Amino acid sequence: MSQLLSWTALLPGAILLSSLIPGALIFLLKEESHILRSLLNMAGAIIKLILVAVLIWGVYLGGVFETRITIAPGLDLVLHADALSVLFVTLSTVLWLVTTIYAIGYLEHSPNRSRFFGFFSLCVSATVGIALAGNLLTFVIFYEILTLATYPLVAHRGTPDATRGAKIYLAYTMAGGVALLIGAVWLRSLTGPVDFVERGVLSAMPASLHPQLIAIFLFLLVGLGVKAALFPLHGWLPQSMVAPAPVSSLLHAVAVVKAGAFGIVRVVYDVYGVEFASELGLLTILGVMASITIVYGSVMALTQDGLKKRLAYSTVSQVSYIALGASILGPIATIGGMVHLVHQGIMKITLFFCAGNYAETLGVHKVSQMDGVGRRMPWTTMAFTVGALGMIGIPPIAGFVSKWYLGLGAVDAGQYWVLVILAASTLLNAGYFLPILYKAWFRDPPDEWPKEHLFGGRFETMGALLWPPVITAALCLIAGLLAAAPFSPLEWATLIARREYAP
């Protein structure tokens, strides 16, 4: 019994509960008790961070962390920490903490905060559940819960636009969920419980089942591709931009989009195994879809005037780098894709925080209104600049590391066409980010901002809004500059790649 209840068996569950329990309590709070609510939020976020730190250390030392609950005979809910899940858990935990601070500031006086933060915590719990899912069933369960938990966040504002955006979001994700479910059950009926195992579990399947395995992969890809916003399944993402800024940040950097991309990585590496997937020709399908999405997203981003919409299309494009990395057979490309999971997250969340700050402080929602914002809000714009340059892939920011490894990996695998995609994408990225930076820094500010709020105090905006983007921008720089340091995202991605390809 002591063996069963040892701390290694409890830790993954505890990480999940550290946001679930505060979330449940927050629902019950009275609307005006915002100190207690903030306390619960922050306590949950910090406890989770501490627990995750313990987990990182344990996994690094090769420990096995697994919480297993039997729902019904043959149906186990498994939370299992391997190197890949630790990467994603860490990302979501760190960014949740930052986003919580931001959200507390952002929603200071808006209605329905108990509901908002309740679902916010639920959303993070679901993401952590996805990250730690140890088998396909658990993954599907948390993947669907994530859909449920994000719907209220997207619809939160209650405007007709918000309701419409939420409806479109739901239509896409529910349909995707059904596809994922069919794929998962189909696979389960062929193989028995599908545990995630490094280097996959399917390569031993008889050749007669290969057509079925390909069909299953397509179902899974559609299900995951919806959330990962793969073209042509991305339609919901620009629509859900109506959500409050912290939600958009979370959706794009951590939760929904990332969950889809993470799922693709899981399926390719830990269900099929990357070599077996390549053998079945699945990587080609994935690579083509990812490439089209990268180019398409960037082109669409060029045409958007709304700042958040431009960022949304940029997400469509950038997240597909992860899928692209997974679609190239070779450890270096794997590292590139994996590390981009983290890098895209910290860069994109910075950009969304900044966009939120412009909107909250100045009422600036459009690129065309951004003339001279750099002078009015230098810190925010500095953070924005770091994020944008990182997205383009300028050294020494994190984004450069991702693109470098993706390019090297493509060369290593002999897939030179990927370089073309990368180059085109980089040009397009520059095309839609540089004009913003130019306007922000070098144009004169207008006489009057569309809707300016003055927050007293020393800074250009409220502290709770300012610090999160500055912190994440700093993280972008650190992740790039210290890429070779121990426990950096790059090091960790290398560890994963080593485990995925070891003989």
Place this chain on the structure above:
Amino acid sequence: MISNSLVLPIALPLLGALLVVALPRKMPILGALAALATTGSGLWVTAQTWLQADLGVVLGGWGLPLGIGLAADGLSAAFLAMSSLVGLGTSIYAIGYFAGSERCNHFWPLWFLLWASLNGVFLAADLFNLYVMLELLGLSAAALGALTGSRAAVEANLRYLLVGLLGSITYLLGVALLYAGYGTLDIGLLSERIQPSPLAAGALVLMVVGLALKAALFPMHFWLPPAHANAPAPVSAVLSALVVKTAFYLILRLWLDLFPAELSNAAAAFVLGVLGAGAVLWGSWRALRAERLKLLAAYSTVAQIGYLFLFFPLIQATPAGIARDDLIAACVLMALTHGFAKAGFFLAAGLVQQKAGHDRIDALGGTAQSMPATTFSIALAGSALIGLPPSGSFIAKWVMMRGAFEAGQWWWLIIISTGTLLAAAYIFRVLSRAFGQEPTPQCFLTDARAEIPALLLAFASVALLGLAAGPVWSLLGFQGAPA
């Protein structure tokens, strides 16, 4: 002692009914006590069945075949537990719901009679006794349904009563034929004696058709939506959650325990499956088009009953063993989940209706937003109706889809997927109303006594049955596959 405990879930609510009829002034307190006693006895029987073994007793001391048997195996115990818990939740809710209303006087006695008959059906082992139980069920249910007194309610429940009578008389004809052929009414004895023959086939068809009519299996569902939608909320809850389940339970019981495999064959199972598929599609579609919240819930019941019948072709096609056990357990799990979820849904809908004064979905926005706990109950119950994780119906659908793949009957997947998406559409059509720009509610609970039962029932369908479905397996005596 054990024999006595088997009688209690029927005798106690009956006693409760008598007391509240004779002493109308003491009604709510007597009602609460009797409800507690009934729930306790039901759970006691369930626990005994789970911990020890199947229970059985022949009343009157004459033994079989002369006396009437009562029996509790895992299947009965599972449904009994549902009727006990849902019944308790509904009773507590009803105290508040009917407070100060004259309808209170009529609700309690009829509800206890209904509850006695529910438990009676789940524990009965005698075909004719089942007929009497079904009639008690049908009469008290129709009377309860008409309690609102509105013309629509009276008309709908009159139709419900007639349909119920038609169903049970058809069932009784089947029983009469079986008695003619085999000279006993006990299910256990009959299953030993019964042979594949025209007689048995005829009886099977008559009994199943009669019961399917009472279970509102498509296309025999026409009576259900108006009857369930126009009843008072606690009554709608028990009608949808429990009453239609009795007929389904009996079909399952006859299918598994009584009729020889030559008769409950692939063709028969396929027919049931096709009707179930029709129910899933048609019920979900009508729910999507429904203008009123309670009508939506009622059509959703039609669809959910359809899912239960989709299990029959799969169970039939799967050879005895772990996979078949899994399917049977999943089928029961689905029925239980729907019981809890739909009860929670209707109770919450009743609160919305009371507050808003109507239940037109298009105009519910403000009310839904001002009652967070109630809306939350609807959301929880709704996700169980859609079959989203972590609800019990998600687990059930997972097993059902796996069964469909393993049996090679992939076409049911199309039905299941379409039904799931339609269900998501109609549930979120309601939930989206809760996100408006009305003033913020100050507190989660606005009326604890009425909201907590609804919330707990809905929560049970999600967390309890979804994350701890194992007891359903062990209650049914299935080992299941090692993980």
Place this chain on the structure above:
Amino acid sequence: MNRDLSLLIGILVSLLALLLIWIFYTTLAADPGPRLAPLALEQLPNSGVSHPVTAVLLNYRAYDTLLELAVLLAAILGIWSLGPAPSGFQPAGPALTVLANWIVPLAIITGGYLLWVGGHAPGGAFQAGALLGSAGVILRLAGHERAGLPNEAAQRWLVVAGVGLFLLVGLLLAVFGAGFLTYPKASAKWLILLIETAATIAIGSTLAAAYVGGRPPLAQSTSAASKDLGA
């Protein structure tokens, strides 16, 4: 309903009837197998009554009968729940009054006889109750608004009397005796008679109250009170 459809239903139902008759025929032609009848007759001396149907109704399958009384109770409760009864009929003319004055007591006496005789010959609680009920119907028709029944509070006790006593006996036997509804052989006869008496009263009152058709009128309306026939 249009003609063609009803014709079609007619044809289908006829086919069903033919099929059922064929099934029934083959069943009758086959070996009857084990029957209940010999067993029921063999146990008759132990049942406390000497008429086999009464033995089945109140002893072997007493549980069914208990529930059947509950069904009757459900019906009357349902009728009461629909609201107050429609007002009664005009007071009877002299001829009907005289007739009612004769028939009602006669029906009650005959009912009592049927109840007693049920132990060894055709008869019993239901036949007796039906007679009492019809006496109530006659009273109502003759202008007695409550069909000869007492006020609402008392009616509530009357309609639960049958199933109440039955259930009480059953539960007491379960607590102190052999089991639910398992009569000791010695007292079976008297217990059955007791239950049957209560059942008769309950059935009679319930049927009469059902005929009234709604919640019992609060008091005798003035027009009827003058001609109270007094049950």
Place this chain on the structure above:
Amino acid sequence: MTAAFLYGAAGLLLFALGLWSLLVHEPLLRKLIAFNIMGSGVFHLFIAVAHRSDGSSPDPVPHALVLTGIVVAVSATALALALNSRLEEADAKASSSKTTPSGAPEPNTTARTGLPKPSSNGANRLRWPSR
């Protein structure tokens, strides 16, 4: 055997006749009578089964079942008739006063629990449905 068959077959015919009538006819009263005929058909079948073995004494169990069945059918019929009379009452009320608001979904029954109207002499002597 022959007698039992004829009796039972007659019961089955009654059942079918009742079923047909129940499905085809719309007025509630006819449906209710049809249901009772169906019931009688089933009871006939039970009686026939009780007498199937010529010579030996009849089986008392089906007789008891029939008695139980009759009481159940009577109860059901009574409730159905009461519901029907409420329906006709409501219709009569609606047609006599069109102005009554009927928007509320769950009108409280207390609205009509007042004292019953005293019977006006002769005007509504017979209150059961005439049509």
